[in-house]
Amino acid sequence: MKETLYFGPKTLAEALALLDKYRDKAVIVNGGTDIVEKLAHRAVDPEAIVYIQGIPELKTIKEEAGFVSIGGTATYKDVLASPLCGKFAGLIQSVREIGSAPIRVVGTPAGNIGTAVPAADCNVALMALGARIVLAKLGGERVVETKDMFVAYCKTQLEPGELIKEIRIPVTDAGTASAFAKLAKRKAQDIAQVSASVRLTAEGGVCKDIAIALGAVGPTAVRVPSLEKALVGKSIDACLAEVKKAVPPELRLRNPRNKQYKEAVVGVLIGRVLKAAYEELAGGGK
Amino acid sequence: MAVDIKFILNDKPVELQVEAQEILVDTLRERLGLTGTKKACGTGDCGACTVLVDGEAVRSCILLTASVDGKKVLTIEGLGTVENPHPIQQAFVDAGAVQCGYCTPGMVLTAKALLDKCPNPTTEQIKEALAGNLCRCTGYTKIIKAVKAAAKKN
């Protein structure tokens, strides 16, 4: 058996060179809260482990050209401590729901994207916020919208040699707010049965623009354009009445065991986040 | 390829060769004989394997040993001794917060990380900090009491 190599690059350039060299034989370890268990049990057995938490340039959270940019190794703890991220209530609410404090100390939004489970909390919030994911590789970069990032169950657009360099969330003005909520069996440290996040722009009690994202209702997190289109131009009260019983066609539930439950609660949960975002707006917005 | 690492373990420098996939809980228990750190779920869920890395409570069962290179690790063995227990350990004993004891090292270290940052936590803050540490014996009430008592003593 060939022994796995371990690399702890200190710069992005070094990391990209390693990823370019080992391509699909390399595995990135960030906080490791998803991947280390698989490595330890050899469920994933790469030629090279590239541990990226030691790259300071990827750890920053900054505001630049209309975006708040979260670096590829910034942890949930960093996000919660950042006043820039504090502008996005939906993001903060999703991160607070993730695991427990010791998971949030090391776990990262980039790793949530990398794992791409349909119930990933941060991904759902980022999707509603219209975040863009910057993928870097040796000699180039591309930008992917969160809504286009997840192509199948636990599969993203990320290609061999690529690394999530940053996550850019568009900054919005005072007329826009966001929220996130999840339903789980336990209060702490539990995976979502269904999660929902919304970014709402409203004026005079009327929905001007809305993005809705759902988690755990299919093989990937999804946006819900059918409902989004139906709500624009309506009063918030009318929106709340409409979403309550909604079972959007974007749901792709196969398991009969939980299909009925998820269909019954999804509208209620969308209503909850819509109301929370609207209340934040009414309270001055952030 | 073995990886050469250096770190500070319980205030003493350690130099080791580890495998790329090696996890810290195994290194501590099986190679360094520090069995105070427990391994229960092995998936990051229960908190039995909690150690402090650079002052933060983390799960050593989902942490690559190689990644603690250059860092400071504190295990329960570095906190107090039987003759001279740390105030948090004494508070657990006084409050009867220990039954089988399997969760205790993780609880005590998580409490230490909390109290180092927040010397006078509210009950809510204690619950929040310990939310990822499972105890199947005590029902948590006495653990929370112990953390409060330890905070008072400080």
Ligand SMILES: Cc1cc2nc3c(=O)[nH]c(=O)nc-3n(C[C@H](O)[C@H](O)[C@H](O)COP(=O)(O)OP(=O)(O)OC[C@H]3O[C@@H](n4cnc5c(N)ncnc54)[C@H](O)[C@@H]3O)c2cc1C
């Ligand atoms: C006890 C426990 C509770 C949890 N609770 C929740 C929860 O409530 N909600 C939730 O959503 N998740 C939860 N998780 C899952 C996990 O913590 C999150 O998905 C976390 O965001 C993963 O981040 P990480 O940095 O630890 O990822 P890692 O494990 O380091 O990596 C995950 C994957 O992403 C890839 N990757 C990481 N960073 C990059 C990058 N910069 N570029 C390219 N690829 C990258 C890795 O190669 C790997 O495939 C929990 C996990 C545990 C152990």
Ligand code: FES
């Ligand atoms: S053994 Fe590590 S969290 Fe349970």
Ligand code: FES
């Ligand atoms: S004392 Fe037995 S698990 Fe907590």
